[in-house]
Amino acid sequence: xxxxxxxxxxxxxxxxxxxxxxxxxxxxxxxxxxxxxxxxxxxxxxxxxxxxxxxxxxxxxxxxxxxxxxxxxxxxxxxxxxxxxxxxxxxxxxxxxxxxxxxxxxxxxxxxxxxxxxxxxxxxxxxxxxxxxxxxxxxxxxxxxxxxxxxxxxxxxxxxxxxxxxxxxxxxxxxxxxxxxxxxxxxxxxxxxxxxxxxxxxxxxxxxxxxxxxxxxxxxxxxxxxxxxxxxxxxxxxxxxxxxxxxxxxxxxxxxxxxxxxxxxxx
Amino acid sequence: xxxxxxxxxxxxxxxxxxxxxxxxxxxxxxxxxxxxxxxxxxxxxxxxxxxxxxxxxxxxxxxxxxxxxxxxxxxxxxxxxxxxxxxxxxxxxxxxxxxxxxxxxxxxxxxxxxxxxxxxxxxxxxxxxxxxxxxxxxxxxxxxxxxxxxxxxxxxxx
Numbered sequence: 361x362x363x364x365x366x367x368x369x370x371x372x373x374x375x376x377x378x379x380x381x382x383x384x385x386x387x388x389x390x391x392x393x394x395x396x397x398x399x400x401x402x403x404x405x406x407x408x409x410x411x412x413x414x415x416x417x418x419x420x421x422x423x424x425x426x427x428x429x430x431x432x433x434x435x436x437x438x439x440x441x442x443x444x445x446x447x448x449x450x451x452x453x454x455x456x457x458x459x460x461x462x463x464x465x466x467x468x469x470x471x472x473x474x475x476x477x478x479x480x481x482x483x484x485x486x487x488x489x490x491x492x493x494x495x496x497x498x499x500x501x502x503x504x505x506x507x508x509x510x511x512x513x514x515x516x517x518x519x520x521x522x523x524x525x526x527x528x529x530x531x532x533x534x535x536x537x538x539x540x541x542x543x544x545x546x547x548x549x550x551x552x553x554x555x556x557x558x559x560x561x562x563x564x565x566x567x568x569x570x571x572x573x574x575x576x577x578x579x580x581x582x583x584x585x586x587x588x589x590x591x592x593x594x595x596x597x598x599x600x601x602x603x604x605x606x607x608x609x610x611x612x613x614x615x616x617x618x619x620x621x622x623x624x625x626x627x
Numbered sequence: 628x629x630x631x632x633x634x635x636x637x638x639x640x641x642x643x644x645x646x647x648x649x650x651x652x653x654x655x656x657x658x659x660x661x662x663x664x665x666x667x668x669x670x671x672x673x674x675x676x677x678x679x680x681x682x683x684x685x686x687x688x689x690x691x692x693x694x695x696x697x698x699x700x701x702x703x704x705x706x707x708x709x710x711x712x713x714x715x716x717x718x719x720x721x722x723x724x725x726x727x728x729x730x731x732x733x734x735x736x737x738x739x740x741x742x743x744x745x746x747x748x749x750x751x752x753x754x755x756x757x758x759x760x761x762x763x764x765x766x767x768x769x770x771x772x773x774x775x776x777x778x779x780x781x782x783x784x785x
Contacts, residue, residue, distance in 0.1 A: 366763045408716045409738040414681040417708045417785035428707035440654050444647045476650050
């Protein structure tokens with residue numbers, strides 16, 4: 361950004377532009393997304409870092425705001441709130457003489473902080489059971505049904521491969537889907553099911569390789585690869601890598617965005 | 628904390644309400660994410676209280692100047708928005724602490740909406756042009772640091 365633009369942004373934020381200059385600047389904002397983004401950041405910085413102001417958010421549909429809204433409405437949060445309120449009531453109940461107010465307030469504050477620290481200890485996040493999350497979220501995932509859109513000759517092979525997967529015969533499923541992938545690399549579902557069978561056998565690296573092939577392809581199902589990669593990483597107990605995939609899904613608005621947001625919160 | 632609220636147009640009840648909200652905010656955030664409090668707890672608690680009160684004052688100002696019924700949020704949404712605003716504030720402050728002392732000083736004046744004439748005097752600059760260039764460079768440094776941080780991606784569209 362040029363010094364001139366920086367100067368205009370400053371003048372705009374300080375209300376120093378004339379009506380005509382302001383109008384021209386607003387028109388530029390519509391045509392120049394980078395300028396608009398810079399203004400937005402400076403507005404936020406200005407308000408947050410000015411002691412007499414505050415940068416207020418308004419986007420209640422922001423994913424994290426929604427997640428926290430849910431958290432603030434949860435039974436656990438209500439219970440914490442009640443504990444804090446009870447401590448407050450206890451303070452008021454013991455309030456005897458107005459002269460002792462400040463001392464009592466101090467006692468209340470100290471008591472509330474102590475209660476709070478104890479609560480924090482009790483609420484300390486437990487180690488995450490990634491395998492359990494994998495099972496839970498795999499169950500919520502609609503796996504591709506490969507048989508419905510296939511020609512008869514293909515259908516038989518696909519049905520056979522899917523049968524192995526459904527019956528837990530993972531080695532046969534890997535072999536069958538491996539062959540099918542060579543024959544029909546345009547079927548996204550084949551990559552996904554092959555990776556599922558490999559994951560079940562603990563062949564996580566191979567599953568990731570297959571899903572990377574899908575992600576890097578031009579197939580419609582390419583974006584689904586991120587979701588399945590996140591699940592593979594969960595199964596492999598690689599929570600940080602799973603989180604990275606989930607963030608990509610959320611940021612890019614990819615397949616299973618809502619489930620990804622839900623799962624990311626749990627990690 | 629009580630004195631801060633009382634000295635900034637609040638009442639004793641406001642102070643108590645803010646104190647309780649701050650405790651709740653920290654508890655809920657602690658449950659959901661691994662965040663580290665890098666100062667003593669009471670200092671952090673005071674900062675959260677202070678920001679919640681700044682938020683309240685700002686809301687009152689907006690109520691006067693804007694359409695009162697423009698944005699209605701539930702209590703839970705208000706709490707969630709306040710928490711994310713706090714996260715954004717912490718990111719900005721963290722990055723501000725990474726730049727030079729001189730930059731911090733001039734930006735403190737700038738963010739406090741000090742006029743350039745006064746910035747020139749306070750900083751001992753030769754002219755307003757020099758002061759403007761200095762603010763430009765310091766602000767660029769700060770915005771670059773913020774933009775580079777992965778957390779900003781999530782916090783910019785609030």
